[in-house]
Amino acid sequence: MTYHIRVPATTANLGPGFDALGLALKLYNEFRIETIESGIEMLGCDDIPLGENLIYTTIQRLFHEYHHEKYGVRVISHKIDIPLSRGLGSSAACIAAGIVIANRAMGERLGLEDMIRIGTELEGHPDNIVPALVGGMVASIHEGDQVIYTRISIPQSLCFALMIPEFTVSTGEARKVLPDHYSKKDCIFNISRTALLVAAMQNGELEKLRVATGDRIHQPYRMGLIPGLEAIFQKAQALGSKTEVISGSGSTLMAMIERNNIRFEDEMNDFLSAMEGGWYVKILEHDQEGIQIYE
Numbered sequence: 610m611t612y613h614i615r616v617p618a619t620t621a622n623l624g625p626g627f628d629a630l631g632l633a634l635k636l637y638n639e640f641r642i643e644t645i646e647s648g649i650e651m652l653g654c655d656d657i658p659l660g661e662n663l664i665y666t667t668i669q670r671l672f673h674e675y676h677h678e679k680y681g682v683r684v685i686s687h688k689i690d691i692p693l694s695r696g697l698g699s700s701a702a703c704i705a706a707g708i709v710i711a712n713r714a715m716g717e718r719l720g721l722e723d724m725i726r727i728g729t730e731l732e733g734h735p736d737n738i739v740p741a742l743v744g745g746m747v748a749s750i751h752e753g754d755q756v757i758y759t760r761i762s763i764p765q766s767l768c769f770a771l772m773i774p775e776f777t778v779s780t781g782e783a784r785k786v787l788p789d790h791y792s793k794k795d796c797i798f799n800i801s802r803t804a805l806l807v808a809a810m811q812n813g814e815l816e817k818l819r820v821a822t823g824d825r826i827h828q829p830y831r832m833g834l835i836p837g838l839e840a841i842f843q844k845a846q847a848l849g850s851k852t853e854v855i856s857g858s859g860s861t862l863m864a865m866i867e868r869n870n871i872r873f874e875d876e877m878n879d880f881l882s883a884m885e886g887g888w889y890v891k892i893l894e895h896d897q898e899g900i901q902i903y904e
């Protein structure tokens with residue numbers, strides 16, 4: 610049996626919604642899956658050691674946990690467009706793909722809610738894995754052994770400009786720079802803005818996005834990991850962006866722009882080409898479908 614999987618990139622946090630908000634983007638990894646007699650074979654991704662290959666480790670873990678021995682899978686990475694460790698959810702995409710591949714091999718014994726829970730446990734937070742699986746913009750919480758999530762609508766006129774550098778920021782390292790405790794003032798700052806952001810998105814109030822994406826939980830501590838951030842944010846604002854945030858834990862920066870902002874891409878690319886860091890811009894729409902299996 611042979612089939613294909615397409616899994617989207619995701620951008621998490623969207624400013625104040627640390628570990629809670631995320632959205633799927635039309636940027637994809639694609640895999641071809643073949644059934645083999647036994648074991649797990651990975652082709653087309655030789656630069657990632659097997660022990661760090663999250664598709665491999667996810668399938669291995671699920672086969673072991675569910676005592677699956679009947680037959681194995683060959684996973685061929687044939688289109689890897691999600692760059693690694695740039696804050697675009699490459700790890701969540703691979704975990705999501707691994708779960709779906711293992712589940713299919715095991716006769717679809719897991720439902721969507723099980724896959725979301727397992728993915729969240731493996732990733733450590735739900736904000737990338739949930740939109741990678743279900744698509745769209747999603748608010749998620751992890752409580753006990755349950756993940757509860759809901760979709761948030763995104764204004765039709767909004768799209769996303771991703772400024773992606775050559776350098777990486779590992780999510781693990783970017784979590785270590787965060788403090789263990791926050792003041793009541795900072796918590797209230799983020800709670801109020803997360804609520805405003807969700808409502809502004811639902812209501813299409815683009816003018817409120819800038820104030821609604823204010824954040825004191827993670828971005829102030831991570832800015833130092835991304836040289837060029839301030840200049841790029843300023844340029845994006847000058848080009849009419851509605852707001853700018855770090856995508857996930859970085860290194861990618863994201864501006865929310867109107868679809869009809871036709872000068873943004875070229876002018877931002879000109880600006881980025883004069884900077885150090887190997888930056889380039891990609892304008893993307895949100896993905897509404899999440900992970901897809903096709904024959």
Ligand SMILES: Nc1ncnc2c1ncn2[C@@H]1O[C@H](COP(=O)(O)OP(=O)(O)O)[C@@H](O)[C@H]1O
Nearest residue numbers: 661662663693694695696697698699700779780
């Ligand atoms: N295409 C891929 N195939 C296998 N594993 C991958 C792939 N892309 C990313 N990974 C794994 O995910 C890790 C990156 O995770 P992380 O630092 O959280 O970055 P991101 O912000 O992109 O999710 C890589 O070091 C690798 O272990």
Ligand SMILES: N[C@@H](CCOP(=O)(O)O)C(=O)O
Nearest residue numbers: 621628696697698780857858
């Ligand atoms: N909420 C997480 C999101 C990490 O996203 P990634 O795409 O950088 O893996 C965090 O901010 O640590």
